Amino acid sequence: MPVTIYDVAREAGVSMATVSRVVNGNPNVKPATRKKVLDVIEKLGYRPNAVARGLASKRTTTVGVVIPDISSPLFAELARGIDDIANMYKYNIILGDSDQNVEKEISLINTLLEKQVDGMVFMGGAITPEHTRTFTTSSVPIVLAGTRDPEGKLPSVNIDHFQGAYDATTRLINGGHQKVAMITGPLENPLRGRERYEGYLQALKDAGITPREEWIRSGEFRYESGLELAQYFLDLDEDLRPTAIFAGSDALGIGAIHAVQDRGLSVPDDIEVMGFDNIRLAEMVRPRLTTVVQPIYDIGAVAMRLLTKLMNGEDVEQDDVVLPHRIEERNSTRPLSSSANK
Amino acid sequence: MPVTIYDVAREAGVSMATVSRVVNGNPNVKPATRKKVLDVIEKLGYRPNAVARGLASKRTTTVGVVIPDISSPLFAELARGIDDIANMYKYNIILGDSDQNVEKEISLINTLLEKQVDGMVFMGGAITPEHTRTFTTSSVPIVLAGTRDPEGKLPSVNIDHFQGAYDATTRLINGGHQKVAMITGPLENPLRGRERYEGYLQALKDAGITPREEWIRSGEFRYESGLELAQYFLDLDEDLRPTAIFAGSDALGIGAIHAVQDRGLSVPDDIEVMGFDNIRLAEMVRPRLTTVVQPIYDIGAVAMRLLTKLMNGEDVEQDDVVLPHRIEERNSTRPLSSSANK
DNA sequence: TTGAAAGCGCTAACAC
């Protein structure tokens, strides 16, 4: 019983085509006709059926978003970037949590494709051959945000995680440290895990420091992990005990700060801590966390913008976007100048 | 050129109806036929078109979600609760950020309705007559999560904010405090703002304490606000200066803790702080924040569950759900026993 | 257990 385009046409004494034209803002309608139709639409409370429109036009103005966990601050901010740009281009997003579980991811992608999304942004961990296979069956563009396709076929937007970790570690070393430890999440995670770890290692080597197995602990990218992993360092013998900790994520870093503080030690006086990501929390602890700033919102926004271009069939010069990162100096590290004369 | 149900039917030598039956798990299909069809589906890589299905069946298995800001920890967790239950019942969610802006909210609701969602969960601030009017035009059920309809017409799920604030304030008073201040967000917000404020006032009155204008500061429900508003108290004369602060949200509470600490004072020794909401951050500060626990995830989950019932046309005994709250004692307040002999 | 056929509400040529 909802009112259809046909009802409007009849009531206004015009054809469905004309109603369709005014609804879609087609200029080829006489102003008088347009007004008449608009009045009837108003009067009848007509609401166009987007599903019917989608079937007829083969465009749904909806994009799919696969996200590991919307309740994670990092991903929530990414999602916000995506949604803002999506809206700007009149798209809505269908959002689904995957928990980085391959099976869920694949199933979600298929569901999204069945729902005829016009495109998709995918956030996750590793891109497996199974992902690639599924992506291949898609007739609509897909862009990766915060992940990269090992084969480099798919468009993506990221930062240079290796370089970020390298810079962070080097910064710590320049602060006078020789014993720089790292805590991280699963190394199986190619970007947040592996690349950051490699960057750390490389920085040590380039500084002539031999990495030690005792300086590297991995768990999850979570606060509790940071709390726990950092304890290990504090129990090490004096000569081995790290004086600086590079955390593979801010949540880990904040956990590390608290682990140190819970022992009655001071950050940064006894141990300096460096984070990675710059989630909002980084400013909401004491001391405030020095960290590698990743433009999280922008990654989402740029990914969505890239997707709109792809959906429009525009060529994109660069479809493997690398956004800049930088280190934000806060209080979990000592200022460089003063630590120089340490 | 994608393969359609018709292609499958032809290739399998059956009718579209039969293919439709096997795809939809209708049992009235001979096993042999089913297998044949399934094989063809596999072989052709057939993917049902959910848009066409939606048009024909008038069900999209999609629900709309209006959220103020997905990048806020509170709402992100609510959203996760919604999505999990939605998935459990085979629904997907279309998510849209409204920034609590009435115009955006209305427009979003209309878009969602055009997209033929089977139902909707709405999160926001105040429900204005304009909201009510728009909701009325909906032929699908709508449930409010974390908001209540002043007229009490719409189904909703909440906690008792007044009581939560009352309990929190009373707890502080029982801890030996007479000068209990409150910092809050906008009082125009009916539940998080107004009701919590009223609960605070009532608790003071019931304890025979006369509320003072100086003890109440309002800003936004944000960390920065907490930092700023709490400063005001610290500058008050000794006889007026609060010894306990009740924060209308955890973000505010954490800000207050830092404001106190930044003055070189101690929480809870010099000033006790109580939060509200129990976002994950509450455990990620030192001292850990004592707070009124609101079952955030569950509010989302219960709201979605309620929506599924409504969408199924099941009767629901109670459509104005009030979930329990409790106070989680952490370290921003002193234990009650020891403060008793203060 | 299966098939035929009539839509679902709209867009998109194409003709006038």
Place this chain on the structure above:
DNA sequence: GTGTTAGCGCTTTCAA
């Protein structure tokens, strides 16, 4: 500027 007419890909009676 406006109307006619096919579909879009599927579900759903209704018959058989």
